Amino acid sequence: MQGNMQKDSKRRASTPSFVSPSQLVLAGFETPFSQQLRRTNRWVVLAGKIPWDDICNVYTKQVGLSRTGRPPISPRIVIGSLLIKHMCNLDDRETVAQIAENMYMQYFLGYSSFNPDPPFDASLFVEFRSRLGLEQINAINERIHVLYQGIEAEKVAIVSGPKEPDEHTMAESSTNQDSGPTEEQPDEAPEPKGRVLFDATACPQDIAYPTDLGLLSEAREKSEEIIDEIYCKALHLKKPRTYRQEARKEFLKVAQKKNKKRSAIRKAVGKQLRYLARNLKSIDKLLDQYKLFPLDPRQQKYLLVIRTLYQQQKEMFDAKKNTVEDRIVSIHQPHVRPIVRGKTNAKVEFGAKVHVSLVDGYAFLDELSWDAFNEGSHMMDYVEHYHRRFGYYPKEVLADQIYCNRKNRKELKEKGIRLVAKPLGRPSAVKKEHLRPGERNPIEGKFGQGKTAYGLDNIKARLKDTSESWIACIFLVLNLVKLAGVALLCLIAKMINWAFSATYQKTSVFKLRLCEFQCLTAGGKIGTLEHFEFFSRP
DSSP states (O other): OOOOOOOOOOOOOOOOOOOOTTSOOOTTOOOHHHHHSOTTSHHHHHHHHSOHHHHHHHHHHHHOOOSSSSOOOOHHHHHHHHHHHHHTTOOHHHHHHHHHHOHHHHHHTTOSSOOOSOSSOTTHHHHHHHHSOHHHHHHHHHHHHHHHHHHHHHHHHHHHOOOOOOHHHHHHHHHHHHHOSOOOOOOOOOOOOOEEEEEEEEEEBSOOOOOHHHHHHHHHHHHHHHHHHHOOTTTOSSOOOOOHHHHHHHHHHHHTOSSOOHHHHHHHHHHHHHHHHHHHHHHHHHHHTOSSOOOOHHHHHHHHHHHHHHHHHHHHHHHTOSOOTTOOOOSSOTTOOEEEOOOSSOSEEEEEEEEEEEETTEEEEEEEESSOOOGGGGHHHHHHHHHHHHSSOOSEEEOOGGGOOHHHHHHHHHTTOEEESOOSSSOOSOOTTSOOTTTTHHHHHHHHHHHHHSOTTOBOOOSHHHHHHHHHHHHHHHHHHHHHHHHHHHHHHHHHHHHHHHHHHHHHHHHHHHHHHHHHHHTTOTTSHHHHHHHTOO
């Protein structure tokens, strides 16, 4: 017996509410996860080093809470799932599947026990990325750097040990206490501190390499789909001809050639332009017969992109040039622009261009643009971003040659900032300000780490906002991995300090006993009652 198949209902796990990691837990009331999981696992270590309270507060302020409807998904699950996705370089569906199968990942997300059901539908990742923008990710990165500074201060205190106050310090403190409250002094600008590295890179999108012939053929096929959709037999007398089979043959005749002549490419581009122009005219005639606009927003967007692409390609074809302003390189992602980088393997990359400031190994996104920009002309804006984040200007700036124009050098000198770069003019005898080889390796290595391990060289999101969030989340993952490594080194330093202290105490007791024994020997008391009492001590 045949009939309609019953629709499979998707069962989702009950999402736990957010519980602050700083909440005290009584002995004997720990969750099963905290009692049975290995403490050395990377997800357990990373879960204890992430400032969940601050990160979740930033997310909650952006999204807001509603008192009606279904309870929202925990902010820790939302942000943690994005971190898992980019740390393991997984797609959306695989990330949800891995979370449902891995108990360590569930502990990282704040679960109290293992649950085999998926936490949410994979399509919700698009909503998560739209909520976490560039400003929110930068706020989280700033909080991560504050935690790093606290860990470094703790590490210095462990190595140096507690300092005893000297006479000068005690005299100053007593003088301040005796003098009472003093008059408020005017605020002075803090001295420049720290070192920052500037550089920019491109984040290529996951699109096919664009060619004029390929773009026109793809736009023509999309226009044929629009004609098929809006054609109505009752409203229109005759369906317009599109010559789609002939147009396809003309395209493949040139596209499949291994060596293509320039004249053959130009001839094929001209034919595709004429086919596309014919389809656009047919679409206008079909739309004129409707009283209401029949296209949905998605198809309307495609139609607008196809018209713009046709105008650009027609302008370049008539003028016999290869450049045009705001050139479209993908009809599915019209926000993507070509970025000329001048590299050996890829002279032109297609994606967003980002500018990054590296401070103490932590990356901050200063600018993200889909249009190419000259980072040298924006250098002082990046310096002001540093001042806004930390409250003072950097002491040293390490930058590439493109930043080192006369205007930037003059403004940096006025602010008391030292530019570590090659000076202008002929090489002088003293090269104290030259950038030594390898000094800018950390920021280049950070770009390489993001592109090799976390997919920064292939952004798979298709929307503009979600692509920006994708890029920002990768830099957030880089900073969290760095923070977890620093926290682990601090823990090792604590263990070494504890072992050294215990060894030092045992050594001190041994030296004291040896000194007493030498005194007994010098006094001629070997074999006496005091000699036996000495060796009977614990």
